Amino acid sequence: MPDETVAAGYRPLLFSIAYGMTGSVGDAEDIVQDAMLGLVKARRSGTAVDNVKAYLTTAVTRLGINHLGSARVRRETYVGAWLPEPVVVPAGEPGPAEHAELADSLSMAFLVMLESLSPVERAVFMLREVFGYGYPEVAALVGRSEANCRQIFARSRQRIGTAGSTPRTLPARQTEAAELADRFFAAASGGDIEALLGLLAPDVVVIGDGGGKVQAFATPPTGRLQVARLFAGLFRRFEKIGVTVRPAWVNGRPGALFHDPEERVVAVMSLDLTDGAVHTVRSVVNPDKLGHLGPVSDIGLKPQDP
Known part of the structure; x- marks a missing residue:
């Protein structure tokens, strides 16, 4: 060879x-x-x-x-x-x-x-x-x-x-994770706070990386109610400006890829799951870290309550 x-x-x-x-x-x-x-x-x-x-x-x-x-x-x-x-x-x-x-x-x-x-x-x-x-x-x-x-x-x-430690996830667990992520994004898209509350861990936290280029969180939002309200509001804004949400695997974890109406990348989000609930949400909106995925949006989306 x-x-x-x-x-x-x-x-x-x-x-x-x-x-x-x-x-x-x-x-x-x-x-x-x-x-x-x-x-x-x-x-x-x-x-x-x-x-x-x-x-x-x-x-x-x-x-x-x-x-x-x-x-x-x-x-x-x-x-x-x-x-x-x-x-x-x-x-x-x-x-x-x-x-x-x-x-x-x-x-x-x-x-x-x-x-x-x-x-x-x-x-x-x-x-x-x-x-x-x-x-x-x-x-x-x-x-x-x-x-x-x-x-x-x-x-x-x-x-x-x-x-x-880095334990491997069995295929069955991957299926369960994907289904939970689907329910999470469906509840967020529908603005269903009650459903979101049922999917979030008590100490859930949201971490955003904007790199100073796009506004992210000064203090990571924590707790079911704050995070549920945040995503309900965030996805309302998604709908208004035409951002689409597509399920994806992000570094081996369930998540989503977000595109604007011109098919440019807005953000990538990954979910860490613990005991059947969303424990950590990580969102990358820094355009410098999204270029390898395609053209990057200039929407300047702010991941916080409108």
Whole structure:
């Protein structure tokens, strides 16, 4: 099999690692492309690459660590809540191959938790926790000793806590989640506050990422009544300005993609569900994080009560 075909077969894994490191679809794609070009240059210079997967995985991991070193400065000055660029698969569609490794592994909640870790800690924790690499492999990928990687992982797990685990969702649970999300968006679209109250967890919270470009929440709305009223009002505004709501899977969680009348992307929303209720709603409206999904709307939608 030609080298190019072999390398291309690893793209889903490489993209997932790069995305987990950066939280950015565009940056992840750039990192994977740089790693691929590095492989081509190495081959042309006469370097023997016996294990293409190991070469590319190492390159992507270390490029991701380097990227985070500069990105952390930007994150520290980020306006409002930070959420990763959403990876969206429309409901009922398999999506591109890049999403295969992402499903149910790199949720928005998990990526936000990883923000508390240093670049190397993030790499070690993600490679071990999400992708199941053994410590010898992790050590080779990040350029640290095996003992050091064990310490880093233990320290990172302690910092993140048990919430840092990433259990897989069974197909049956996915069906239940999709049905609950459908009921949530139907109730919001119909302005049915009573129905919304029955679908929301007592401590439900809404987190919005506008990046200072689009107005989001200064203080995250919390509690059933406040959140129910917020979405009833928000979806009334959707209807008035012609925004459509389309079910989607967002980072392996049920959610929706919003378009304006000109088919431009307005927002992406994901739902975290706990015990059959909506526990957290995450909304990305920052246009800089929506461009990979298509043309972005200039409506400047404000996710708050009208």
